[in-house]
Amino acid sequence: MIDAEKLEILTESAKYDVSCSSSGSKRVNRAGGLGNASVSGICHSFTPDGRCISLLKILMSNDCIYDCEYCPNRRSAEVRRATITPTEICELVIGFYKRNYIEGLFLSSAVFGTPDRTMELLIKTVEMLRHEYRFNGYIHLKGIPHADDLLIMKAARLVDRMSFNVELPSEKSLKLLAPQKTKQSLLLPMKSLQNAMLYDKENKVRRRDAVIPAGQTTQLIVGASPETDGQILKLTEALYRNMGLRRVYYSSYIPVVQSSLLPTVGAGLLREHRLYQADWLIRFYGFDVNEILDESENLSMEYDPKCAWALRNMHLFPIEVNTAPLATLLRVPGIGAKSAYRIIEARKYGKIDFENLAKMRVVLKRARHFITCKGKFYGTENSQQVKNCLLLEGKNEVNEQLSMFSEKSVALSALTGEV
Amino acid sequence: MKFFICDDTPESFFTAVFYAYSESDCFITSDKEIQLSLGSEIVQVHSDTEKCERVRRGLYRYDNGAENDILKALRSCNNRKEQICFMYIKRLLEFKKSVRNAFNLSEVVELNNILYQITEETHRFTGFLRFKENANGTLYAPYSPDNDITGLLMPHFAARLNAPFVIHDVKRKIAGLYNGSTWIITCVGDAEICPSDSERAFESLWKKYYKAVNIKERPHEKQMKSSMPVRYWKFLPEKND
Numbered sequence: 001m002i003d004a005e006k007l008e009i010l011t012e013s014a015k016y017d018v019s020c021s022s023s024g025s026k027r028v029n030r031a032g033g034l035g036n037a038s039v040s041g042i043c044h045s046f047t048p049d050g051r052c053i054s055l056l057k058i059l060m061s062n063d064c065i066y067d068c069e070y071c072p073n074r075r076s077a078e079v080r081r082a083t084i085t086p087t088e089i090c091e092l093v094i095g096f097y098k099r100n101y102i103e104g105l106f107l108s109s110a111v112f113g114t115p116d117r118t119m120e121l122l123i124k125t126v127e128m129l130r131h132e133y134r135f136n137g138y139i140h141l142k143g144i145p146h147a148d149d150l151l152i153m154k155a156a157r158l159v160d161r162m163s164f165n166v167e168l169p170s171e172k173s174l175k176l177l178a179p180q181k182t183k184q185s186l187l188l189p190m191k192s193l194q195n196a197m198l199y200d201k202e203n204k205v206r207r208r209d210a211v212i213p214a215g216q217t218t219q220l221i222v223g224a225s226p227e228t229d230g231q232i233l234k235l236t237e238a239l240y241r242n243m244g245l246r247r248v249y250y251s252s253y254i255p256v257v258q259s260s261l262l263p264t265v266g267a268g269l270l271r272e273h274r275l276y277q278a279d280w281l282i283r284f285y286g287f288d289v290n291e292i293l294d295e296s297e298n299l300s301m302e303y304d305p306k307c308a309w310a311l312r313n314m315h316l317f318p319i320e321v322n323t324a325p326l327a328t329l330l331r332v333p334g335i336g337a338k339s340a341y342r343i344i345e346a347r348k349y350g351k352i353d354f355e356n357l358a359k360m361r362v363v364l365k366r367a368r369h370f371i372t373c374k375g376k377f378y379g380t381e382n383s384q385q386v387k388n389c390l391l392l393e394g395k396n397e398v399n400e401q402l403s404m405f406s407e408k409s410v411a412l413s414a415l416t417g418e419v
Numbered sequence: 420m421k422f423f424i425c426d427d428t429p430e431s432f433f434t435a436v437f438y439a440y441s442e443s444d445c446f447i448t449s450d451k452e453i454q455l456s457l458g459s460e461i462v463q464v465h466s467d468t469e470k471c472e473r474v475r476r477g478l479y480r481y482d483n484g485a486e487n488d489i490l491k492a493l494r495s496c497n498n499r500k501e502q503i504c505f506m507y508i509k510r511l512l513e514f515k516k517s518v519r520n521a522f523n524l525s526e527v528v529e530l531n532n533i534l535y536q537i538t539e540e541t542h543r544f545t546g547f548l549r550f551k552e553n554a555n556g557t558l559y560a561p562y563s564p565d566n567d568i569t570g571l572l573m574p575h576f577a578a579r580l581n582a583p584f585v586i587h588d589v590k591r592k593i594a595g596l597y598n599g600s601t602w603i604i605t606c607v608g609d610a611e612i613c614p615s616d617s618e619r620a621f622e623s624l625w626k627k628y629y630k631a632v633n634i635k636e637r638p639h640e641k642q643m644k645s646s647m648p649v650r651y652w653k654f655l656p657e658k659n660d
Contacts, residue, residue: 353523
């Protein structure tokens with residue numbers, strides 16, 4: 001069985017990767033096998049930093065040939081090094097999984113030897129899990145940049161999700177901080193994975209044989225380099241639209257590494273939180289990045305991006321909840337995806353009044369300035385006063401990362417995409 | 420006011436609905452300690468298969484999912500659950516079509532709220548349940564949920580685990596047993612377990628992992644506690660070090 005110290009080293013090396021979701025795959029168990037995937041994803045525990053543990057997040061090795069400035073495992077860093085074997089990983093996953101500690105495996109690795117060699121060992125591990133141990137639970141595999149395309153495709157047939165981390169939001173920063181990675185080494189495999197997924201879809205490949213049923217994701221470090229929120233979100237939008245990514249994760253920079261090229265202070269959780277809010281607006285609320293902010297701008301810290309947009313567009317409000325179409329309802333601050341849907345459904349049974357809205361979990365503190373119910377307005381007309389009201393309310397807001405499922409209401413909003 | 424007292428079986432509840440439907444002012448409950456107001460009349464309800472069936476057919480006629488929702492809602496720990504379900508049924512029969520999405524009716528919102536609590540807790544325990552492996556390979560998970568959700572958790576684990584297992588609700592003294600092909604719910608007292616050889620090793624590795632994966636630089640205990648309420652910690656090894 002795996003040595004406890006090795007587990008500790010390889011976990012600490014892997015923990016800065018944000019992604020931990022186990023959603024998006026419907027893999028079923030087969031006779032005599034262990035595990036399946038739950039499409040909504042399941043959190044198995046929460047750590048004191050408020051993040052969830054869903055997958056066993058571990059590196060195969062932290063002995064890296066690369067020397068990326070921001071990375072605690074870079075070649076020149078003096079840290080404890082460890083490597084574990086595929087068998088050790090498999091035993092650990094099976095032991096944890098049947099005790100219901102975890103939902104699956106998130107396997108990544110530092111590049112040791114060559115990228116191809118590393119990728120081969122990752123594939124060997126996953127193959128062993130799937131075939132020898134007959135494990136059908138969730139597997140998220142990190143792609144190794146510069147690894148051969150054939151290897152990537154082989155891996156993609158075995159796992160539920162893959163990700164290549166873009167890490168830095170511009171090519172310039174990538175050159176400066178991670179010179180061994182290139183933009184091409186990240187984007188090309190993403191593109192070929194996307195093409196493979198499209199091919200499977202068009203040719204109606206059986207679900208269990210299809211490549212990465214839960215799609216691909218990526219991660220951006222925020223605050224380690226000088227890019228604005230506008231640039232970051234532009235990149236995000238392009239990744240969603242052109243690469244078909246399922247999620248872009250933002251990781252607020254934490255200064256764990258000493259370097260003259262890196263800032264000495266962290267980016268703070270509020271910035272990360274705002275980026276997630278804007279990300280949700282792009283994916284679930286029909287917003288374009290250009291509507292949210294300009295490329296040279298940063299997101300407002302005082303208001304959430306939807307409020308900020310509404311305040312700039314006061315001439316579009318108030319709208320009547322009993323007649324407005326879904327797309328318009330979604331743009332009202334305080335009305336989320338779920339409550340917009342409830343409003344549309346409830347209208348079939350009769351008119352909605354102000355009291356009904358509260359029961360549908362509409363946040364009236366915000367929404368009342370932007371809506372009318374049966375023609376009656378309950379908010380403040382003066383736009384300066386509206387700003388003040390929303391500002392005061394924002395002060396009580398908890399600054400946290402939506403993806404990490406926080407307050408019950410925020411957790412819900414993260415699931416439903418309400419902002 | 421008439422108080423219909425049923426036991427906690429669905430048959431008894433549906434029978435009570437049959438009697439209560441024609442009353443103008445009544446209350447259905449299975450709560451033995453309910454406070455009665457002056458001048459209230461108590462009716463003990465005894466399950467009647469025929470009357471129960473008539474109510475069920477009535478529900479099915481207008482909304483084929485309603486019975487399932489009601490059966491789920493009756494698992495709630497809310498002591499007004501029978502009354503909430505009854506009010507919902509009355510609305511359904513009044514509209515003569517599904518009222519599932521009529522969120523402007525308070526009865527619908529109330530039923531939805533308790534259904535949400537049950538679904539939410541079930542979902543949480545698909546993650547927070549912890550099995551211990553016994554020497555004979557059987558997995559055993561004690562827990563103490565707010566609502567009676569053991570029957571909802573069993574299919575989830577039966578689909579994914581390849582060993583016999585037991586989910587033990589220690590508060591209600593009931594357990595779900597799975598033998599490798601089918602599962603049942605039964606009453607149990609105390610359970611005695613003898614852990615397998617590797618049990619302690621895996622538990623300590625898990626505790627080690629839990630400590631190591633935390634990022635100390637960004638503490639957020641409040642968020643941890645709201646996602647994983649303290650009342651659930653008793654059965655989590657990582658929280659009992």
